[in-house]
Amino acid sequence: MIELPLILLGGLLGSAHCLGMCGPLAISLSAGAPPGANHINRQLIFGVGRIFTYTFCGAIAGFSGAWLTKRSSGFVQSQATLAIFAGTLLVLMGLVTAGVLPRPFYRLLGGLPCGASSWLKTYLSAPGWSGPLLAGLFTGFIPCGLVYAFLLKAGSTANMGQGMLTMLAFGIGTIPLMVLVGYGGQFLSLVGRAHLFRIAAWCIVVTGVISIARGAVQFSAPNETATAICPLCEPIKAEAPGS
Amino acid sequence: MDVPEASYCCSGCRSVAGVLESEQEEGDAANGLLRLGLAIFFTMNVMVFTMALWSQDIYPADSFTNPLAETLRSLFRWASLVFALPVLYLLGGPIARGVWQAIRSRRLTTDLMILAGVVAAYCYSLVSVLRDEGHIYFEVGAMVMVFVSIGRWLEAKGKHRTGASLDALANLLPATVRRVDDHGHISEVPREKVRTGEILRVLPGERFPVDGIITQGRATVDEQIVTGESVQVEKSACMNVYSGTLNLDGDLRIEVIAADGKETISRIVDMVRAARSVKGRHEKIADRIAAVFIPLVCVIAMVAGWRQGQIAGLDQGILTALSVVLIACPCALGMATPMAVWTALGRAAQGGLFFRSGVVMERLAGVRIACFDKTGTLTTGKPLASELHAALSADREQVLEIATLLAKGSIHSLSQAIVDYSHGQSISESDSSNTEIETWPGQGLSCDLPEFGRVVLGSRRFVEELGLSLPPELDQDSSAQQVFVGWDDCVQGVFGFCEQLRPEAALAIYECKGLGLELHLFSGDEGDRVVPLGEQVGVSTKGNMLPEDKAISLSTLKKRGLVAMVGDGLNDAPALATADVGVALGCGADVSRDAAGVCLLTDDLRRFPWAVGLARQTVRIVKQNLFWAFAYNSIGIGLAATGRLNPIWAALAMATSSILVVSNSLRLAHYSEPQSVDTAMSERNSVAVTQRPRESVNPQPELAEALL
Known part of the structure; x- marks a missing residue:
């Protein structure tokens, strides 16, 4: 998968976009921690929890993609359609993040974490490893346009393993910034952050464009499977649509 | 804990009902949430491995020919088992405890059936894994327990919230009080330790912790909490104060007349709590149905399971029975009325x-x-002076002035009404401070004025006994109460009273x-x-x-x-x-x-x-709840018994149904206050204008005001 590094980068830089939402949760993880707790560890475990959820959702997306492709084979190019759809969404998200397009649902989504954090608090302030892990786990479910866009991308792989990999890469990408934010340092100047935002945004746009391109290629040449092969999916190659 | 036996099908419902009786400890609640969170984590793992197995099922022909895929398949099945076991421990444990309690008190609960179904699914899958053939259903067992637990947890929160307004009331009372001992020393003690007869000091801005009598000091008190009216009352020595009311500005000593648990706020809270324990008609019906329902459901589940087992194999039989029990759980039925x-x-x-x-x-x-x-x-029970008729020979203003002068010497409600009336007429008031007014109890008032001689104010009998003559124009046989004023052996005026709406x-x-x-x-x-x-x-x-x-x-x-x-x-x-x-x-x-x-x-x-x-809105919501619960259960059982409903969906539906009932009921917490007087008035007037011809002219300023 040539996009994996790009997805990782998209996650890494795109997480600047998520700071507004998941940032406060990460901060309260440190702020509400019992005295003497290791903040870095807690933040990392929190991140692992999030990645776990992303990967889990990636698995579901990949599986659903595979199931859909199988069900509709010869009828609709579902994998290609999904790829184009996901690509379009990614481009849109990228453009919104870059500030080229206005933010449509910003207000709508902005209010959500407040409601969620009331019961997330129990996990955020719990000692030991299970609290932060579960907090991360549930934070992963918080509605987020970027996550959904990458989930569609994962679905378009029409393969469970690759769906998981996609989301894993995205999740790992989000770790560094979230840990830094959670750790509470003023890590970047305002200008630096603005630059980062822009690079992240265009990164997402590029991922989207690649996805659209692959979808388009699949439409025109359905016999070729452009995806890489993992052990689980070997059978899929043999059963690839139209073969 | 006196919880309706039949209406709660399951350990969760029963335990959350207990939340109301005794506040669960914070640690307990957090612990439960942590268990649930971990169980969800393990269930997600089980799901991933199950999906991996399913994705082989998408292309079954190949997955059985490829040796690597075959190895992976076996590995994933074991992994599912490993991750599914903690879920059984984490969530099955609490359910099992509830079931055990129920068995000991010889009650049949759907929890027993749910647990049996889940355990059966686990056992069947375990055998499949060990024999390395046949289907596994760990994900069904794990997800059923997760959904059931989430549903119960949300129910518990909902039930707890029904009492939130009461808790807010009880939490108003301060935790500690300042007790003054015989030597005048002040010590802070917990409110519970205060006994009747002790003296407490209450500072400005504090709420009274108990009911008491003021022994020293005076203050303005906001009694909104017990009277509902935001009117500030002046209180001084020997007056009663109620717990929960707010001492605005006085440094007071009060003697305790009702200590903690017996004072006003506690009585209010206790009364509402007691009101809850009485079952209404709807709740009794639901209880009676639930009592028949549970055994019936068990029978249906076993018959349907046995039949499906005959047709489609043991595993399908187990799943069908589990689905029936889940979908039929009468939680929603039992909660429909009490929640609302x-x-x-x-x-x-x-x-x-x-x-x-x-x-x-x-x-x-x-x-x-x-x-x-x-x-x-x-x-209001307070009379209102509505009219004054003066004798032809008298000056009306003078009559009113003298009557007011006399009336000021009494606190009788009729006298007060005359004073109020003259205020309304803006009569120049003469100074009454050096006039000596004589009170004739039950009859009237009199005094001597230099210009008029003896003037009197009182009932018809009073003036007649004193020998005053009544001019014919004032001698009307009125149904209304009257007070006469006179001097010079003649009645000079008469006040007519009406009741004040x-x-x-x-x-x-x-x-x-x-x-x-x-x-x-x-x-x-x-x-x-x-x-x-x-x-x-x-x-x-x-x-x-x-x-x-x-x-x-x-x-x-x-x-x-x-x-x-x-x-x-x-x-x-x-x-x-x-x-x-x-x-x-x-x-x-x-x-x-x-x-x-x-x-x-x-x-x-x-x-x-x-x-x-x-009340009407409440009954409407109760009926909605009951209708929903019945409809959902009947349709659901039909689907489940014929093997058309996967237990996972049944568990999800069960949780959703309970949440629906809870959130529908909690809508009542936001039932709106009466419209403000102004809004209501303007609305009323728009109607009143069209009806005006039928309404009689009314002489009462209060009512006239209300109609304007």
Whole structure:
């Protein structure tokens, strides 16, 4: 998968976009921690929890993609359609993040974490490893346009393993910034952050464009499977649509 | 813990019902949440491995020919087992404890069936894994437990919230008090340790921790919490203060007359709690059904499971039986009524309204006829001077001036009314400070004035006994109460009085009519004095009624439908007791007045239509809940018994159904307050304009004000 590094980068830089939402949760993880707790560890475990959820959702997306492709084979190019759809969404998200397009649902989504954090608090302030892990786990479910866009991308792989990999890469990408934010340092100047935002945004746009391109290629040449092969999916190659 | 045995199908429901009785410890709740979170984490893992297996099923032919895929398949099955076991421990444990309790008290619960189904699914899958063939259903067992637990947890939160308004009330009381010992030393002690007779110091800005009598100091007190009216009252030595009310500005010493647990706020909270434990008609029906329901469901589940087992194999049989039990769990049925009624009772308490029980609330919703007592209910009980007739020979202003001068010497309600009347007429007031006014108890007042000689103010008998002559133009046989003023052996003027309607009475009556209530006005006063009053507000009126007569009239009315009697609870206790619902006004701190089913803290009549509205909305929501629960259970069982419903969906539906019932009921917590007077007035006027020709001209400034 040539996009994996790009997805990782998209996650890494795109997480600047998520700071507004998941940032406060990460901060309260440190702020509400019992005295003497290791903040870095807690933040990392929190991140692992999030990645776990992303990967889990990636698995579901990949599986659903595979199931859909199988069900509709010869009828609709579902994998290609999904790829184009996901690509379009990614481009849109990228453009919104870059500030080229206005933010449509910003207000709508902005209010959500407040409601969620009331019961997330129990996990955020719990000692030991299970609290932060579960907090991360549930934070992963918080509605987020970027996550959904990458989930569609994962679905378009029409393969469970690759769906998981996609989301894993995205999740790992989000770790560094979230840990830094959670750790509470003023890590970047305002200008630096603005630059980062822009690079992240265009990164997402590029991922989207690649996805659209692959979808388009699949439409025109359905016999070729452009995806890489993992052990689980070997059978899929043999059963690839139209073969 | 006295929890309805039959209506709670499951350990979760029973344990959350316990949350109300005794506040669960914070640590316990957090621990439960942590268990649930971990179980979800493990279940997600199980799901991933199960999906991996399913994705092989998508292309079954190949997955069995490829050796690597074959190895992976076996590996994933083991992984599912490994991750599924902790879920059984984490979530199955609490369910099993509940089941064990139920078994020991010889009760059949659906929890038992759910647990049996889940364990069966686990066992079947375990055998499959060990034999390395056949389907595995770990994900079904794990997800069923997760959904069931999430549903129960949300129910618990919902049930807890029905009591939130009460807790807020109880939390107003300070935790510690300043106790003053015999030597004047002050020490802080917990509120619970205070005994009757002890002296406490209460500082400005503090709430009174107990009921007491002021022994020293004076203060302005905000009693809104017990009277519902935001009116500040001046309090000084020997006056009562109630727990929860706010001492605004005085440094007070109070003697405790009712200690913690017996004081006003505790009594209010206890009363609402007690009201909850009485089951209404709807709840009893639901209970009776639930009692039959559970054994019936068990039978259906076993028959359906056995049949599916015959047709499609043991595993399908287990799943079918599990689906039936899950979908049929009568949690929603059991909660439909109490959730709504409890929320409504709390909401009512917030609005200064107390229902003796949920039954009363159900009855009030069905009320079609409402009867009002007159004095103290529709009227303030304070007379109002409505007119002054002066003798032809007298100067009206002078008559009023002298009458006012005399009236100021008395606190009798008629005298006060005359003073108020003259204020309204803006009469120049003469200085009465050096006039000596003689009071004739029960008859009138008199004094000597230099210019007029002896002037008198009093009843007809009083002036006649003193030998004053009554000019013919003043000698009218009026049904209204009259007070005469005279000097020079002649009556110079006569005041006519009428009863003062409550400012909100007209509006309250209008709102009652809007609710479609048939209204009656009962009074012990003479008919021709009461009837005009009734006509003013547009209510059919009966006068000359003794308390027994009221009760008899109510019995007659009761034949036509449910009747509510609204009174002040003092002289109309028999009527309140006879009516289907007795509503007592102005109970204030005395919420436990016996005869009334509903107590209004304030004298605000508009709370009555508000209460009827709230009761009707509550019953509407109860019916919605019951309808939903029945429909959902019947349709669901049909689907499940024929093997068309996967247990995972059944568990999800069960949780969703409970949440629906809970959130539908909690809507009552936001039942709106009565409209502000201005809004209600303008609305009423738009209607009133069209009806104006029918309304009689009314001489009462209060009512005129209300109509404007």
